[in-house]
Amino acid sequence: MSESLCPECDSEVKLGKTVKLGQQARCGSCGADLEVVSLTPVELDWVLEEEEFDDDDFDYNDEDEEFELDYDEEFDD
Numbered sequence: 541m542s543e544s545l546c547p548e549c550d551s552e553v554k555l556g557k558t559v560k561l562g563q564q565a566r567c568g569s570c571g572a573d574l575e576v577v578s579l580t581p582v583e584l585d586w587v588l589e590e591e592e593f594d595d596d597d598f599d600y601n602d603e604d605e606e607f608e609l610d611y612d613e614e615f616d617d
Contacts, residue, residue, distance in 0.1 A: 544582045548572040553584060 542555045551569035555576065563576040564587060573587040 542582050544576070544584045546570060546572055546574060547585055555582065 541557060542559045543552045544555060545551070546553050546567040546569065548567060549570040549572070551567055553565050553567050553574060555563065555565055559576055559579060559582055561576055561579055565574050565576075565584070566572070567574060574584040575587045577583055577585045
């Protein structure tokens, strides 16, 4: 069984017999979500979550915006 240390709390995290790059695990001591980032030696790092953006996260009508493009005028035939 392969093991590696948690980067958060330095506890041993058991990974099973076969370890794959990108394999995810959770530290039993601190609960950190971890990912295998190296196989020789087996090394864990925190899982990087991809952020999801909603249209509400961006203000398209920002008054401080210096550049505005009026598409109707730009592409009018």
